[in-house]
Each structure stands twice: as C-alpha cells, then as structure tokens.
Amino acid sequence: MGKKSIELIVEECGDSPKQVQRYIKITELIPEMLEKVDDGSMGFTPAVQLSFLKKKEQKEMLDAMEFAQCTPSLSQALRIKKLSADGKLTVMDMEDILSEIKQKEIDRVVFKTEQLHRFFPVSYTAEQMRREILEMLKLNMNKYWDE
Structure with a gap:
C-alpha cells in the first residue's frame, strides 16, 4: 500500500500512520493466528x-503455542521474529521461548510494613524485617529438610 493510501486511511479513521501500517501488516497472518x-x-x-x-513458521508457531498453552508476550514475539530474520528459528526455539515464565505471571507476596511491625521491635526498618x-x-x- 502506498504512502498516499495510508494518508487517506489515516484521515478517514483517525489512527496514526504507524497504526494503519500495523493493521495492514497483521493481514499477513495466517487465518488461525488472526483468529x-x-x-x-x-x-x-x-x-x-x-x-x-x-507462513510455515506461523503454522509451527501455532503448534508451539498449543504446546506451551500460551501466546507470546511482545518481548517473546520480538525474539522469535529476530531468530526468523536471522534464519535460525526452530520449533524448539519457539517452544522454549513460549515456555519461559513471563514477568507478569510471576506472583509476588507483598506485606505492608504495618502488618509486620507487630512481630518485630519498633526500631526495625523494613530492610531489617525483610532480612529477618x-x-x-x-x-x-x-529444619524440614533435616527430617
């Protein structure tokens, strides 16, 4: 699609030129991926x-997503794209990358300092409580490992 066509679409729908290009690019996905x-x-x-x-890699990617039971994050997709561009992408790479724990999936246990103060001397800082x-x-x- 030419620059003039993109400008017309931008004018018509109000999206940025970059976003319009993304919409166009996404049409290159195989139907199952687009779904x-x-x-x-x-x-x-x-x-x-x-x-x-x-297209062959996209089909393999679908299988890898089925294997890992997830879809890629942006950083994973970028790494997969780079491997493909370098001609080094394998199904194993896709599965390995998708099987990584994504940052947002890492659960955190958080305590408010007020919740912990009753278990420690008043003079303890948050860092001292954490270490303790x-x-x-x-x-x-x-203790449990020794049993």
Missing part, C-alpha cells in the same frame, strides 16, 4: 511481530 487476535487470546502488538514470520523474615524461612526450610 487468536480477533478472539482476544493473543495481543495485537505481539501478533504484528509474528506477521513477519514465514528470609533468615527465619531459611531456618524453617533447613
């Missing part, structure tokens, strides 16, 4: 990156 974007199971931006893969908690957990773990 994942349409049903909301895959993000638009990672999908744009996957649209750079060859980790030390207690370590001792507790060692």
